Amino acid sequence: MAIAGIILVTKWLAKIKQRSDVSCKLCKKAREQRGASTENLPEETYGHINSAFCDGMATTVTAAHHFIWRHLYASIQTAQTPTSKLRFLTPDKKSSMSTLWQEEEFKQICSRKSLMADIEKTIVVKEHERARYDFDPTMFYENRFWNWRPDGIVINKYH
Numbered sequence: 001m002a003i004a005g006i007i008l009v010t011k012w013l014a015k016i017k018q019r020s021d022v023s024c025k026l027c028k029k030a031r032e033q034r035g036a037s038t039e040n041l042p043e044e045t046y047g048h049i050n051s052a053f054c055d056g057m058a059t060t061v062t063a064a065h066h067f068i069w070r071h072l073y074a075s076i077q078t079a080q081t082p083t084s085k086l087r088f089l090t091p092d093k094k095s096s097m098s099t100l101w102q103e104e105e106f107k108q109i110c111s112r113k114s115l116m117a118d119i120e121k122t123i124v125v126k127e128h129e130r131a132r133y134d135f136d137p138t139m140f141y142e143n144r145f146w147n148w149r150p151d152g153i154v155i156n157k158y159h
Helices: 002-015 025-033 058-078 097-103 112-120 127-135 137-147
Strands: 086-089 153-156
Touching: 058 086, 097 137, 112 137, 127 137
Parallel strands: none
Antiparallel strands: 086 153
């Protein structure tokens, strides 16, 4: 709640001309530290700061995501009954979709093309990827998908 209050105050200060802009200070600081441009900074909003899109919070948000996901995944796996037909794959940090495809029974479930087509639509093109996407969208999606390292995968042996 405190962050939401800070953001409202930030916008209010900008509105009454006590602050020059509402751009994200965390992004600005992170970009300055790595020598990147501080132009076109995103607006400092509650949603932005709590996302991995905020340069200043990306590491923290990603670490929180991984911690919660590992706990949730392990809890679901533990709650399985002996008759369950779900098989939980927990890829290591180096496993990409390409290496998993070679090792697991995905080939029996669907084709590479249909798997990629279903999932690629759900992954947003980030601003730093825009130039590669604009150059060749098909190749961009294919490379990004097969290099993608998922948090976890569950195979339903019935479906």
